[in-house]
Amino acid sequence: MKLEIEKQRDGMTVSDYVYQVIKRNIINLNMAPGNRISENEISELLHVSRTPVREAFIKLAKEGLLYVIPQKGTYISYIDLDIVEDARFIRESLEKSVLKIATEKFPEELLGVLQENLNVQKKLIEQRSFFEFLIMDEEFHKTIFIGCNKERTWSFIENINSEYKRVRMLTFIADINWKNIIEQHMQILNSIKNHDEEMGQEVIGNHIKKLIFEQVELKERYPQYFKD
Amino acid sequence: MKLEIEKQRDGMTVSDYVYQVIKRNIINLNMAPGNRISENEISELLHVSRTPVREAFIKLAKEGLLYVIPQKGTYISYIDLDIVEDARFIRESLEKSVLKIATEKFPEELLGVLQENLNVQKKLIEQRSFFEFLIMDEEFHKTIFIGCNKERTWSFIENINSEYKRVRMLTFIADINWKNIIEQHMQILNSIKNHDEEMGQEVIGNHIKKLIFEQVELKERYPQYFKD
DNA sequence: AATAATCAATTTGTATGGTAGTATGGTAGA
């Protein structure tokens, strides 16, 4: 198990640092689903005591990214497609509602932000920096929510979205379809610019449909990562 | 600050026990929004060490019921009506979708469970056991979700619902409208029995509308509990 | 040889002491 370990930033508690490192490595699948990890192991790896590691585990367990069996062990959760489906359903519903608002009324200055974001995304895809791309991708959608004054709803989505992120990471690893994601994002931006609600709804709908097919394929190719 | 402290059940970790006690007392407003609490204070009160208290704080902070400022203090979150509104919106949307399924197809045996639940609710209202009533209320809705094979979606709602629960507790304290809640529940049950989707949607819509008016009134009567 | 009992190793759970950051109240100096 090789982990990506960034440095601890100033003004950050050790607990938050550990939380961030582990979360990142679970989502980018450096920590494989089903793998067993222990508080001791991580504390030695990151050169901190067990306490902040334990506290990070608690947070991650509440997000469903790992589960703790008392006096036995801690394990990375398997990807559960039922959970992914729930997350997808909720997200699609909310995204559509918000995009409807966005096509009616959206702050001019944020349009530039979205455009700039897409430029960065292109570069990251070329560099195959998938984790960073996912961050910018999320940022893209988040900006739309902010423009509609629904930032809180977005942060709420974020909490249930870790599972979904792992699947997306897997699509990148499997080299499925990441080529046309940028194009879809450009279509979304255009629908906002042109106040074309119908087009926006259609783009998002298509995007989601594709993901379902991909998931089945992924489970066949990487069964060891999935539940059941 | 007077807390309701139940005994610790067997097979339960101290951490979970503390979590449960504090959560209960935040929701039933024994711990008032804005109040400052400390690890030491709670650990002495419950006769446990600081560690499980701290771990309980972490979980509660992730639910938004309290917030921790490092090296400064821990505070009970104020009721944020914006958050309540978001929770309400999301819940209404999902409840409507599920009730649509329920009016089309619902397991016969669970209808009896719902009926029995309503009987218990009546008794609890008469006894003015509000916290217990809220539990049964949630159980009522949960049962509907289970019947539609959407238990996971329900547990997801639960996580964002603590804020909403505090408001509901406040409606009871303020003696607003709790008399006709039972009747509304009976109407919901009937809509399922009679496969009447239209009626179900209308009942839930009305129920939600009332709550909005109540919240404004509540904020005027108990401004100290609210944000802004 | 098969099975039961025991022990060692490893895990998470809990308790406790010390540390660093923050607010507060008082005091000396302008």
Added chain:
DNA sequence: TCTACCATACTACCATACAAATTGATTATT
């Protein structure tokens, strides 16, 4: 009187030690 400074007393944060439970291997027993 006001201000800057310092001592003090809090806080959450972290490290460490120990407890309790589970597991797996080893040993003893049948």
